Structures are given as C-alpha cells and as structure tokens.
Amino acid sequence: MIRPATLDPDLLRAFVLIAEERSFTRAAQLVGRTQSAVSMQVQRLEGVLGQQLFHRGRGGQVELTRHGQFLLDRAREMLALNDDIWRTFHQPSVSGGVCLGVPDDYALRFLPRVLVRFAEVHPDVEVEVVCAPSKELIPKLRAGELDLALVSEGESAAGMDGKPLWSGPLVWIGSDRHAAHRLDPLPLALADPTCCWRRSAIDALEATGRRYRVAYTSSAQTGTLAPVMAGLAITMSPATALPEGVRILGREDGLPPLPDFQVLMITAKEARQPVTDALADYISETFAREAVKTSQAA
Known part of the structure; x- marks a missing residue:
C-alpha cells in the first residue's frame, strides 16, 4: 500500500x-x-x-x-x-464584549461562519448582534450603540469611513417553479421606500418602460423572499448563497440589468478595542473567501 x-x-x-x-x-x-x-x-x-x-x-x-x-x-x-x-x-487572546450591527440578509449568508470561527479562537468574547436594515444601523453607529456594522453602500453613511467587503451586481430573484416574472404588471416584493435596492429596481424597470406594482413590502430581506418562493412576486438580491426554491432571472426573462452595490464595514469612533478589530478581521476574511467562490462560479 x-x-x-x-x-x-x-x-x-x-x-x-x-x-x-x-x-x-x-x-x-x-x-x-x-x-x-x-x-x-x-x-x-x-x-x-x-x-x-x-x-x-x-x-x-x-x-x-x-x-x-x-x-x-x-x-x-x-x-x-x-x-x-x-x-x-x-493569536493573542482577547476578552470583553462587542456589539455588531448587520442586516438580516447578510446575517443569514455570512454571520454563522464568522461567529463559529471567532468563538473558537476567542471564547471569552461576548458578541451581541443587532439585526436591522442598513438605514437603522447608521444612526446607532453614530450614537455609539454599536461597535461595528455592515451596511449597504449609499445608506446615509456620509462622513463615516467604511471598508468595502463586497462588490457585485444585484440580480433579480424569482421562484424556480413559478413564473411571476411573466405577469403584467410585474409583481414586486421590495423593502420600504427608503431602501437603495428598492430605488435601483424601480429605476431599472422605469428606464425600460416595464410596468410593475409593489405587491409586498418588508423591512427585511427574508420578508421579501417569502412571496417570491410562493411564486407571487419577484425581488432582487446579491447573487450569493440563495435559498432553495429560487433562481436568478435575467435578460432572457425580460428583466433589465441591475447596478452593482457594495457592502461596507464601518467601525464606530469609540469602538471597544482590541475586540472590535479582532472581529472585523474575521468578517473581512469570510467575505474575501465568499468573493473568490462567487468569481469561480461565474
């Protein structure tokens, strides 16, 4: 042998x-x-x-x-x-607490791997996670209620230094068993009117003259995916780790392209250290690995 x-x-x-x-x-x-x-x-x-x-x-x-x-x-x-x-x-051991703000869609895709790996290396750190839309996390950062946050580019982060974690296109998402994208007007499941993703989707449809109606509104990405999986509407999302039951829609389905977007990581000015920087390193590594996987799949 x-x-x-x-x-x-x-x-x-x-x-x-x-x-x-x-x-x-x-x-x-x-x-x-x-x-x-x-x-x-x-x-x-x-x-x-x-x-x-x-x-x-x-x-x-x-x-x-x-x-x-x-x-x-x-x-x-x-x-x-x-x-x-x-x-x-x-790695030097750190202890204490850190408060991380993250939208629910990023939390579902990336956070489990980050938290597991971080806890293995730093078991004495208590990580508090606040899930909320990007537009709600920015004021919390400014007020010192968060040490670290992941937000979508364009969500009122002016004056705050953000590290780009992810850059890529938004894509249309529909059920893999239904054809809501063929309905006229097109039924949409979107976030609330202040969301930059929602504005991008509507701008793209109006630029091509495609008729649409906002059939479902949710402040969380999981809330927009539920009617999509039921075949009642379509929505948009980053092209990463999509749940079962949905597929990416494109030009061949009669839909216009969507713009690129960025996920930013922002550290509060008075963030607790060194624990915040330690968690930020793990988040950066996780997003970097996901970017490599996505580029290979493309």
Whole structure:
C-alpha cells in the first residue's frame, strides 16, 4: 500500500497565488521572491503529486490543467484550515464584549461562519448582534450603540469611513417553479421606500418602460423572499448563497440589468478595542473567501 505524501503548505500557497495571478512573475513579485524560486516550488509540488498543474503560455501567462483545477479549491480549503489552527494557538487572546450591527440578509449568508470561527479562537468574547436594515444601523453607529456594522453602500453613511467587503451586481430573484416574472404588471416584493435596492429596481424597470406594482413590502430581506418562493412576486438580491426554491432571472426573462452595490464595514469612533478589530478581521476574511467562490462560479 502506497503511503500518501504530506503536502507542504508553502508549496500550496505558491500554487494558489500563481493560479490567482495567472503568472509566475506576478506571484513572485507579491511574495518578494525570484521567479525561479517560485517555479521550483511548483515543480516540487508537481513532483509530489505526479501531475502537471499549469500550462505555460506566451507572455508568461499560465492556465490550470485539469489536475490544477481539481487542486485549487482543495488547496484553498487546506490553507484556510491550516491558518485557522495556527491562529487558534498563536493569536493573542482577547476578552470583553462587542456589539455588531448587520442586516438580516447578510446575517443569514455570512454571520454563522464568522461567529463559529471567532468563538473558537476567542471564547471569552461576548458578541451581541443587532439585526436591522442598513438605514437603522447608521444612526446607532453614530450614537455609539454599536461597535461595528455592515451596511449597504449609499445608506446615509456620509462622513463615516467604511471598508468595502463586497462588490457585485444585484440580480433579480424569482421562484424556480413559478413564473411571476411573466405577469403584467410585474409583481414586486421590495423593502420600504427608503431602501437603495428598492430605488435601483424601480429605476431599472422605469428606464425600460416595464410596468410593475409593489405587491409586498418588508423591512427585511427574508420578508421579501417569502412571496417570491410562493411564486407571487419577484425581488432582487446579491447573487450569493440563495435559498432553495429560487433562481436568478435575467435578460432572457425580460428583466433589465441591475447596478452593482457594495457592502461596507464601518467601525464606530469609540469602538471597544482590541475586540472590535479582532472581529472585523474575521468578517473581512469570510467575505474575501465568499468573493473568490462567487468569481469561480461565474
């Protein structure tokens, strides 16, 4: 029986970086090494695995082979697990409390993974979560009721420094078993009139002359998804982690494109430290991983 070899994390990091940059030269520049040193790391990894991982093309560009494509996601997962273990044993322990504000749709998609990983490393931290629309979280931040918040770009965050976590298009969402998008006027399930997503949807429809009616209104994304899953209306959402029973609608369904949007992370001026920065780091990492998954799916 052949005993599997142990994969060196440093070799996997070099492989992932080259795959993401599609260039040995750029990867070497990012890590401050020579191109020959990075190439040797890949050769060692290919030697251990017994398969070629990259096709070398003209101009220094590289493409993943079939085996390289198989390895990429798994390498990312292995490195993430390796980093989590290292952080758990080496990251300075913090304690205390932190109050995080987050809209319910972001909470459902991203928060469980953040809280689980954060609690494993910082078990002495008490995280209080306030779920509310972005427009309600901004005043709470200004008043010092929150340490940290995730908000949608454009929701009255003027004068506050926000770190972009996510950037991507909004998409139309409809039932995968019904055809509410074919009705005239088009039935919509939207947030309240002050929501920037709602304004974007209506502007897009009016620009194309598509007739519509606001059939359902909810202050939370979960409230707009319920009538959509029942086939009674359509709504819009980021194209991430959609629930079962819905699908993305597009031009082929007679719907206009929607604009891009950003998710911002804002830290309050008087946020409790260092616990707030520690939680912010975990949130940033989770969104970065989700962005990679979404770009691969596209």
